[in-house]
Amino acid sequence: xxxxxxxxxxxxxxxxxxxxxxxxxxxxxxxxxxxxxxxxxxxxxxxxxxxxxxxxxxxxxxxxxxxxxxxxxxxxxxxxxxxxxxxxxxxxxxxxxxxxxxxxxxxxxxxxxxxxxxxxxxxxxxxxxxxxxxxxxxxxxxxxxxxxxxxxxxxxxxxxxxxxxxxxxxxxxxxxxxxxxxxxxxxxxxxxxxxxxx
Amino acid sequence: xxxxxxxxxxxxxxxxxxxxxxxxxxxxxxxxxxxxxxxxxxxxxxxxxxxxxxxxxxxxxxxxxxxxxxxxxxxxxxxxxxxxxxxxxxxxxxxxxxxxxxxxxxxxxxxxxxxxxxxxxxxxxxxxxxxxxxxxxxxxxxxxxxxxxxxxxxxxxxxxxxxxxxxxxxxxxxxxxxxxxxxxxxxxxxxxxxxxxx
Amino acid sequence: xxxxxxxxxxxxxxxxxxxxxxxxxxxxxxxxxxxxxxxxxxxxxxxxxxxxxxxxxxxxxxxxxxxxxxxxxxxxxxxxxxxxxxxxxxxxxxxxxxxxxxxxxxxxxxxxxxxxxxxxxxxxxxxxxxxxxxxxxxxxxxxxxxxxxxxxxxxxxxxxxxxxxxxxxxxxxxxxxxxxxxxxxxxxxxxxxxxxxx
Amino acid sequence: xxxxxxxxxxxxxxxxxxxxxxxxxxxxxxxxxxxxxxxxxxxxxxxxxxxxxxxxxxxxxxxxxxxxxxxxxxxxxxxxxxxxxxxxxxxxxxxxxxxxxxxxxxxxxxxxxxxxxxxxxxxxxxxxxxxxxxxxxxxxxxxxxxxxxxxxxxxxxxxxxxxxxxxxxxxxxxxxxxxxxxxxxxxxxxxxxxxxxx
DNA sequence: TATGAATGAGGCTTCATTCAT
DNA sequence: TATGAATGAAGCCTCATTCAT
Numbered sequence: 001x002x003x004x005x006x007x008x009x010x011x012x013x014x015x016x017x018x019x020x021x022x023x024x025x026x027x028x029x030x031x032x033x034x035x036x037x038x039x040x041x042x043x044x045x046x047x048x049x050x051x052x053x054x055x056x057x058x059x060x061x062x063x064x065x066x067x068x069x070x071x072x073x074x075x076x077x078x079x080x081x082x083x084x085x086x087x088x089x090x091x092x093x094x095x096x097x098x099x100x101x102x103x104x105x106x107x108x109x110x111x112x113x114x115x116x117x118x119x120x121x122x123x124x125x126x127x128x129x130x131x132x133x134x135x136x137x138x139x140x141x142x143x144x145x146x147x148x149x150x151x152x153x154x155x156x157x158x159x160x161x162x163x164x165x166x167x168x169x170x171x172x173x174x175x176x177x178x179x180x181x182x183x184x185x186x187x188x189x190x191x192x193x194x195x196x197x198x
Numbered sequence: 199x200x201x202x203x204x205x206x207x208x209x210x211x212x213x214x215x216x217x218x219x220x221x222x223x224x225x226x227x228x229x230x231x232x233x234x235x236x237x238x239x240x241x242x243x244x245x246x247x248x249x250x251x252x253x254x255x256x257x258x259x260x261x262x263x264x265x266x267x268x269x270x271x272x273x274x275x276x277x278x279x280x281x282x283x284x285x286x287x288x289x290x291x292x293x294x295x296x297x298x299x300x301x302x303x304x305x306x307x308x309x310x311x312x313x314x315x316x317x318x319x320x321x322x323x324x325x326x327x328x329x330x331x332x333x334x335x336x337x338x339x340x341x342x343x344x345x346x347x348x349x350x351x352x353x354x355x356x357x358x359x360x361x362x363x364x365x366x367x368x369x370x371x372x373x374x375x376x377x378x379x380x381x382x383x384x385x386x387x388x389x390x391x392x393x394x395x396x
Numbered sequence: 397x398x399x400x401x402x403x404x405x406x407x408x409x410x411x412x413x414x415x416x417x418x419x420x421x422x423x424x425x426x427x428x429x430x431x432x433x434x435x436x437x438x439x440x441x442x443x444x445x446x447x448x449x450x451x452x453x454x455x456x457x458x459x460x461x462x463x464x465x466x467x468x469x470x471x472x473x474x475x476x477x478x479x480x481x482x483x484x485x486x487x488x489x490x491x492x493x494x495x496x497x498x499x500x501x502x503x504x505x506x507x508x509x510x511x512x513x514x515x516x517x518x519x520x521x522x523x524x525x526x527x528x529x530x531x532x533x534x535x536x537x538x539x540x541x542x543x544x545x546x547x548x549x550x551x552x553x554x555x556x557x558x559x560x561x562x563x564x565x566x567x568x569x570x571x572x573x574x575x576x577x578x579x580x581x582x583x584x585x586x587x588x589x590x591x592x593x594x
Numbered sequence: 595x596x597x598x599x600x601x602x603x604x605x606x607x608x609x610x611x612x613x614x615x616x617x618x619x620x621x622x623x624x625x626x627x628x629x630x631x632x633x634x635x636x637x638x639x640x641x642x643x644x645x646x647x648x649x650x651x652x653x654x655x656x657x658x659x660x661x662x663x664x665x666x667x668x669x670x671x672x673x674x675x676x677x678x679x680x681x682x683x684x685x686x687x688x689x690x691x692x693x694x695x696x697x698x699x700x701x702x703x704x705x706x707x708x709x710x711x712x713x714x715x716x717x718x719x720x721x722x723x724x725x726x727x728x729x730x731x732x733x734x735x736x737x738x739x740x741x742x743x744x745x746x747x748x749x750x751x752x753x754x755x756x757x758x759x760x761x762x763x764x765x766x767x768x769x770x771x772x773x774x775x776x777x778x779x780x781x782x783x784x785x786x787x788x789x790x791x792x
Numbered sequence: 793t794a795t796g797a798a799t800g801a802g803g804c805t806t807c808a809t810t811c812a813t
Numbered sequence: 814t815a816t817g818a819a820t821g822a823a824g825c826c827t828c829a830t831t832c833a834t
Contacts, residue, residue: 429803429804430804440804441807443805444804444806450804450805
């Protein structure tokens with residue numbers, strides 16, 4: 001009877017996604033739909049008004065988080081922050097031990113991607129976008145003379161993603177290794193690798 | 199007629215572990231005990247004659263796989279294979295795309311380690327052992343003059359583990375990136391990093 | 397079309413409790429949740445929409461039965477039935493051989509209370525309430541001159557509970573002892589113990 | 595091949611029964627046969643060499659415990675201990691809070707007796723024997739002038755059993771009620787009820 | 793006499809999803 | 814748009830008992 005207000009609909013979807021995100025951080029992708037509904041303060045049946053399935057929520061969430069990151073990085077660049085600083089700041093945040101719960105989600109998605117084609121696609125698309133974005137930032141940095149022009153942007157972007165994945169894994173494998181030490185080491189390495197030569 | 203071999207018991211345990219391994223590769227750590235029993239051709243209850251719980255199976259499997267790797271590497275060194283070659287061969291195998299299912303297990307364990315202390319311990323202990331082992335191999339290589347003596351063994355070992363984790367993630371994030379190309383790149387990097395200088 | 401009665405929910409809960417009660421009477425506290433669901437004509441999972449666990453059902457049932465008894469006794473007193481008659485009628489019903497199945501439940505709870513703290517609490521709380529209630533009734537009887545004023549109400553209440561427990565046990569230990577005979581004996585004893593003296 | 599030595603056989607049976615008793619005290623009649631075997635240091639299959647089933651163990655245990663008690667009481671009387679003291683001592687021991695685990699077993703058996711005819715028979719037989727024994731002791735006491743000759747022995751025996759059951763239940767229902775107080779009260783009551791009048 | 797491997801039914805509980813209202 | 818009742822398969826594990834040796 002009532003007209004669907006697409007704006008309201010989108011708001012609710014976002015609200016649910018945020019609730020789901022909190023649940024996933026707490027309990028991993030195994031968090032139950034019931035828990036998500038409780039967190040979003042909606043009824044179990046209603047969830048399916050906004051999402052086809054739990055998997056759809058995961059997919060939407062992955063997309064949303066990716067968009068957020070993209071947005072953040074673009075803003076940083078637009079704001080005139082040097083490319084290298086932007087990247088290093090992003091790496092620092094993404095590997096901050098206090099966000100271990102997020103690491104877990106990524107690793108779960110990596111694992112799941114070996115089993116379900118949908119997740120594989122999601123992950124690969126997302127990774128490609130991140131790579132492109134980083135490459136763009138690097139090119140921008142090269143244009144500004146902040147970054148070594150001999151570096152191959154796409155390849156360097158891949159390496160950066162690898163660095164983040166490796167650091168995250170290390171945080172979980174050896175939480176007692178002097179965290180700042182390793183981080184500093186990597187920051188130095190990345191600066192040397194990418195920074196413009198005198 | 200009296201006591202029966204503990205040997206037989208151990209064999210059966212191994213048989214079950216192998217079955218479990220196949221199930222985990224197929225379906226991840228979520229593989230059901232029922233599936234494992236079916237694969238091992240035993241009744242559902244009988245599993246608990248050999249293992250206290252499903253978690254105990256995972257732990258036993260992790261230990262077993264670690265022991266296998268240790269054994270393999272030690273044999274390689276003993277056989278006179280240069281340290282660097284031994285390591286590179288190991289890295290190559292561990293990141294071989296054809297073993298993506300194994301990657302999934304590692305990533306699941308990393309994720310789980312953020313939520314259950316038992317898994318955290320398992321993972322950290324296992325990582326520490328691997329690091330020590332690699333460090334030993336590197337020291338051996340330094341003693342033989344095959345590896346740059348200025349390299350700090352423990353640190354290099356950590357980096358190597360990170361390289362494996364990163365490569366594995368990359369295989370899943372971007373399966374289409376010319377695999378051999380990336381691998382070659384990394385091999386070169388590692389050789390430069392560790393190899394003895396002229 | 398919107399909110400649905402909490403009344404309906406409560407009704408269903410009660411329906412399930414009644415079904416559970418029948419099952420427990422038949423098979424003891426060991427009655428399976430499957431049996432309870434079948435008796436309540438609901439699916440196995442649905443039980444957990446209404447109760448957190450099987451233990452919660454037992455607890456709710458204990459509370460409900462206690463409330464029923466309280467209600468019944470209070471009504472009897474309010475209706476002007478003499479305190480002693482009310483009590484003797486209650487004792488008579490509680491020890492009626494035709495309700496041996498109920499005896500079993502009590503004894504199971506007594507046994508269980510030595511092993512699980514939750515059951516111990518449940519049983520002790522429930523016993524305390526019964527004692528208080530009986531004491532109140534006795535005091536009321538004393539105020540009316542129906543009951544010997546020198547009797548200590550709480551102590552007498554404890555004894556009455558003991559009498560019920562003992563009679564129940566006796567019904568099971570020696571079902572052939574002329575039931576009415578023993579009952580009559582006890583009724584006489586209680587009347588003498590509590591009744592107002594000329 | 596080997597001749598069965600009936601003596602050895604009986605010893606082993608007793609050893610198993612003792613182990614079972616310890617398990618039942620710990621975990622109730624629900625204690626598993628596996629636990630019993632472990633406690634008796636025999637294999638699971640071997641248990642069935644000595645007992646037809648778990649129920650048979652319970653039955654044998656009940657009989658054994660009954661025999662023990664009978665033996666103890668007879669010895670006490672034979673040793674010249676006054677009948678009333680023997681009885682009160684027995685009641686005191688049987689209701690000692692430190693033996694709550696034994697209470698649990700009795701209550702479980704009472705409960706079970708409402709459901710399985712075998713247990714009902716066991717319990718009733720056992721109760722009858724105890725009653726007879728107590729009656730005999732009381733008669734003996736009457737003959738010695740220690741016990742009121744107007745007391746009907748069988749009836750008094752029944753009441754004594756009831757007192758024990760009630761006290762045991764009370765220990766579990768209200769462990770905080772000053773135990774010694776209640777016990778003293780009952781001892782007084784029993785002495786008055788049974789003791790020879792001046 | 794003794795072992796321990798093996799069974800398989802059944803216990804409690806969880807969960808994504810659907811449906812009537 | 815919203816509710817929450819309802820489903821039923823599946824998950825991990827326990828246990829009395831039997832069987833081959």
